[in-house]
Amino acid sequence: MPRETPLLARYAESLFWLARYLERVENVARLIDVTQTFESPGREAESWYSLIRINADEDGFAKSGLTPDAMQVKRYYLLDRDNPNSVPAAMEAARTNARTLRPVISTEMWMQLNMFHRELLSVQDYELEGDRLSRLCGRIKMGVQEHTGITEGTFFRDQGYFFYMLGRLIERADQVTRLLDIRYHLLVPVGDEQRRVAELTQWGGVLRGAAGYHAFRRVAPPDFKPADVVAFLLTNRAFPRSVLLCVGQMEWHLTQLRATYGLRGTVPALERVEEIRAALLDRPVDKVIADGLHDFIDALQRDLILLGAEIGTAFFRDWRPLADKPDAAGGQSQTQVQRG
Amino acid sequence: MTDASADPFAAYDSGPYFCELAADRPGDTGAVAHVRRAITAIGLDQLRARAAAAENDLINLGITFTVYSEATAIDRILPFDCIPRILTAGEWRTLEAGVKQRVAALNAFLHDIYHDRKIVKDNVIPADLVFGNANYRPEMEQFPVRFGTYVHICGIDIVRDDAGEFRVLEDNARTPSGVSYVVENRQLMLRAFPDLMAGMRLRPVDDYGRRLREALTEIAPEGVDEPQVVLLSPGIYNSAYFEHVFLAREMGVPLVEGADLFVEDDRVWMRTTGGNWPVHTIYRRIGDDFLDPTVFRPDSLLGVPGIIGAWRKGNVALANAVGTGVADDKAIYAYMPRIIRYYLSEDAILPNVETYICREKDGLDYTLANLDKLVTKPVGESGGYGITIGPRASKEELEKARTSIVKDPSNWISQPMISLSVAPTLTDSGLRPRHLDLRPFAVTGRDTWVLPGGLTRVAMKEGSLIVNSSQGGGSKDTWVLAEG
Numbered sequence: 001m002p003r004e005t006p007l008l009a010r011y012a013e014s015l016f017w018l019a020r021y022l023e024r025v026e027n028v029a030r031l032i033d034v035t036q037t038f039e040s041p042g043r044e045a046e047s048w049y050s051l052i053r054i055n056a057d058e059d060g061f062a063k064s065g066l067t068p069d070a071m072q073v074k075r076y077y078l079l080d081r082d083n084p085n086s087v088p089a090a091m092e093a094a095r096t097n098a099r100t101l102r103p104v105i106s107t108e109m110w111m112q113l114n115m116f117h118r119e120l121l122s123v124q125d126y127e128l129e130g131d132r133l134s135r136l137c138g139r140i141k142m143g144v145q146e147h148t149g150i151t152e153g154t155f156f157r158d159q160g161y162f163f164y165m166l167g168r169l170i171e172r173a174d175q176v177t178r179l180l181d182i183r184y185h186l187l188v189p190v191g192d193e194q195r196r197v198a199e200l201t202q203w204g205g206v207l208r209g210a211a212g213y214h215a216f217r218r219v220a221p222p223d224f225k226p227a228d229v230v231a232f233l234l235t236n237r238a239f240p241r242s243v244l245l246c247v248g249q250m251e252w253h254l255t256q257l258r259a260t261y262g263l264r265g266t267v268p269a270l271e272r273v274e275e276i277r278a279a280l281l282d283r284p285v286d287k288v289i290a291d292g293l294h295d296f297i298d299a300l301q302r303d304l305i306l307l308g309a310e311i312g313t314a315f316f317r318d319w320r321p322l323a324d325k326p327d328a329a330g331g332q333s334q335t336q337v338q339r340g
Numbered sequence: 341m342t343d344a345s346a347d348p349f350a351a352y353d354s355g356p357y358f359c360e361l362a363a364d365r366p367g368d369t370g371a372v373a374h375v376r377r378a379i380t381a382i383g384l385d386q387l388r389a390r391a392a393a394a395e396n397d398l399i400n401l402g403i404t405f406t407v408y409s410e411a412t413a414i415d416r417i418l419p420f421d422c423i424p425r426i427l428t429a430g431e432w433r434t435l436e437a438g439v440k441q442r443v444a445a446l447n448a449f450l451h452d453i454y455h456d457r458k459i460v461k462d463n464v465i466p467a468d469l470v471f472g473n474a475n476y477r478p479e480m481e482q483f484p485v486r487f488g489t490y491v492h493i494c495g496i497d498i499v500r501d502d503a504g505e506f507r508v509l510e511d512n513a514r515t516p517s518g519v520s521y522v523v524e525n526r527q528l529m530l531r532a533f534p535d536l537m538a539g540m541r542l543r544p545v546d547d548y549g550r551r552l553r554e555a556l557t558e559i560a561p562e563g564v565d566e567p568q569v570v571l572l573s574p575g576i577y578n579s580a581y582f583e584h585v586f587l588a589r590e591m592g593v594p595l596v597e598g599a600d601l602f603v604e605d606d607r608v609w610m611r612t613t614g615g616n617w618p619v620h621t622i623y624r625r626i627g628d629d630f631l632d633p634t635v636f637r638p639d640s641l642l643g644v645p646g647i648i649g650a651w652r653k654g655n656v657a658l659a660n661a662v663g664t665g666v667a668d669d670k671a672i673y674a675y676m677p678r679i680i681r682y683y684l685s686e687d688a689i690l691p692n693v694e695t696y697i698c699r700e701k702d703g704l705d706y707t708l709a710n711l712d713k714l715v716t717k718p719v720g721e722s723g724g725y726g727i728t729i730g731p732r733a734s735k736e737e738l739e740k741a742r743t744s745i746v747k748d749p750s751n752w753i754s755q756p757m758i759s760l761s762v763a764p765t766l767t768d769s770g771l772r773p774r775h776l777d778l779r780p781f782a783v784t785g786r787d788t789w790v791l792p793g794g795l796t797r798v799a800m801k802e803g804s805l806i807v808n809s810s811q812g813g814g815s816k817d818t819w820v821l822a823e824g
Contacts (some may be wrong), residue, residue: 003595006614006615009611088449107401114401317600
């Protein structure tokens with residue numbers, strides 16, 4: 001065998017973002033699905049606007065001239081290509097990356113993405129209404145899972161694969177924290193028994209949104225408390241969408257890049273992973289909630305952005321250093337380099 | 341509704357033209373009859389259904405090219421016609437020998453004009469036609485290329501007249517495209533029409549990537565053990581991006597953009613996750629003008645600053661070489677039979693189409709006097725743009741052509757109207773004759789290899805002679821029958 005050609009930096013970058021954007025497509029669908037289950041008579045607008053808040057899209061939404069009602073928010077995330085956090089925009093970005101990656105991804109991956117892209121960009125207004133919405137979200141989730149399966153079965157496992165996985169895991173961890181945050185924004189003060197039950201129902205909704213309801217039931221006490229759900233989503237060691245599990249996998253993939261491919265630039269990222277793990281395991285979850293779950297989640301999201309930045313700075317061709325505000329959307333979207 | 345059992349050839353009439361699938365094809369030993377029988381057995385309805393499914397495959401696979409209008413970019417497939425074009429073993433022997441001869445002459449010509457200029461000194465070609473040509477590159481003077489090969493990848497456009505004789509219409513010695521469709525069309529046929537291909541002994545086409553990589557490895561700077569070959573593309577917005585992907589994949593080499601490469605100490609490197617990595621041969625799919633902003637167009641963002649310097653130092657090979665455009669110019673084309681004779685002491689195996697050069701007084705006078713009978717072409721354009729077909733042009737169009745020619749005669753050539761051969765093509769009204777051409781591809785490192793067959797382009801519109809993909813042309817799978 002001739003020596004192995006190293007991976008073009010641009011391919012590593014595009015693989016990272018391909019996975020991130022697809023994970024985002026799936027998770028936006030999950031968020032919308034969950035939000036719909038939270039919709040309670042008389043308070044629909046409030047429920048839907050929480051979606052805008054957890055994505056930190058208040059400014060963008062206001063600039064679009066939309067009003068915060070259910071339909072407009074749904075349109076903003078499912079139809080509006082100008083909203084960078086929408087399903088069609090993330091899908092478009094994923095396909096553009098896939099296009100640059102055609103020399104390295106499998107034909108089957110490309111073909112599915114190409115068809116999925118066409119499907120998502122032709123979603124119509126009427127599909128956002130009534131029972132159709134849930135079916136649409138289901139189709140979106142299935143489309144990404146189809147991609148995931150094809151990738152698992154056909155994508156060549158050289159170092160590009162590890163960059164791809166890092167992108168997916170960072171986005172997945174980030175999105176789980178946003179799912180948790182939905183609940184925060186609807187948090188009602190401790191109340192009577194009826195409210196407590198209603199609240200638990202909503203936590204059940206969060207778990208279903210993360211595809212973790214049944215797994216949670218297996219490990220949680222029958223009379224679970226909200227803190228058990230938070231702990232499950234943040235630190236469970238077996239649930240594929242828990243932040244801790246994602247972080248552990250990030251560490252494994254970074255270590256593979258360092259050990260198998262000699263990429264020493266992974267060291268700062270590995271240190272950042274250590275810090276995130278420490279933050280997750282530092283305090284018991286009751287204490288985290290008492291100290292303020294929202295702030296904790298904010299800090300976690302910032303750390304994930306910085307982790308992405310460490311990887312980008314070390315390995316990507318077009319990575320631009322973060323703007324002075326690391327909490328801005330800077331680390332959440334790909335740098336678009338305009339070329340002739 | 342069409343009757344599925346009806347003979348799809350019943351209403352087919354190729355008129356005065358040479359038909360590629362005529363029942364009495366000279367040299368055919370039964371393949372034509374076999375294919376006609378198989379098409380009849382499949383029937384029109386099935387043909388249509390399968391052709392539609394095949395085109396849908398092309399869209400899903402993203403085997404597309406991009407057409408840019410003022411405001412939009414549309415991904416289009418190259419329309420695919422499922423009725424194959426057949427070349428007999430004997431015809432292919434002639435074509436292959438003719439293409440090799442032509443490539444040898446092109447390379448000898450380029451070597452000469454960039455070194456001793458003997459052909460000009462011997463008055464075979466006027467000096468200003470060569471040295472005044474916009475594609476002549478003084479940077480190439482006295483610069484040696486390995487094996488004397490300038491044109492590593494060459495596509496030669498060939499048509500067939502009414503007698504079935506092959507004639508060269510145009511040489512493409514810069515960055516000819518279309519070879520990806522040759523391979524993809526065959527794949528498509530194998531998937532969608534296995535019954536049409538059953539029992540046929542065809543020359544395979546899937547060897548192109550290996551041959552190309554071999555040639556590109558041969559031309560790498562001497563002394564490099566395992567040369568790193570890359571394909572340099574303008575990127576995803578280029579209309580031929582799919583082909584770049586295809587070639588990079590078939591060769592198993594990285595597809596790079598200008599910004600993936602940089603030059604340091606007159607060496608070319610690519611940016612990888614593991615640091616900088618040396619590059620030795622670049623199959624570039626961008627034009628000379630855009631290659632190196634420090635030498636050519638300073639506004640080019642597609643190229644690599646300093647790459648020409650690295651090349652002149654002999655640290656990297658470029659395919660095709662810089663400055664080949666002077667050889668495939670439509671004005672030089674007229675001299676090709678003389679060029680072949682001059683360097684190879686042979687007559688052209690594949691004759692030219694007769695050509696009048698408007699820069700010469702006789703040629704201009706003849707052209708202006710016979711505008712309505714001639715096809716006029718600007719010499720600096722490609723893709724079929726600017727062509728006026730005299731016998732089919734309106735009065736206004738002819739006057740427009742006259743004005744353009746008189747204004748700048750040296751930019752124009754003219755040729756008699758040649759009638760391209762036809763082949764049955766699936767249309768809304770059944771199988772109908774459509775005009776086609778052929779672009780074989782030759783790969784040259786140390787030696788020349790010609791991909792059996794080539795790209796058959798077909799004008800999908802009735803009577804049209806313009807086969808270019810940018811103007812609605814389609815393509816067919818090209819079958820070269822195996823020997824014996």
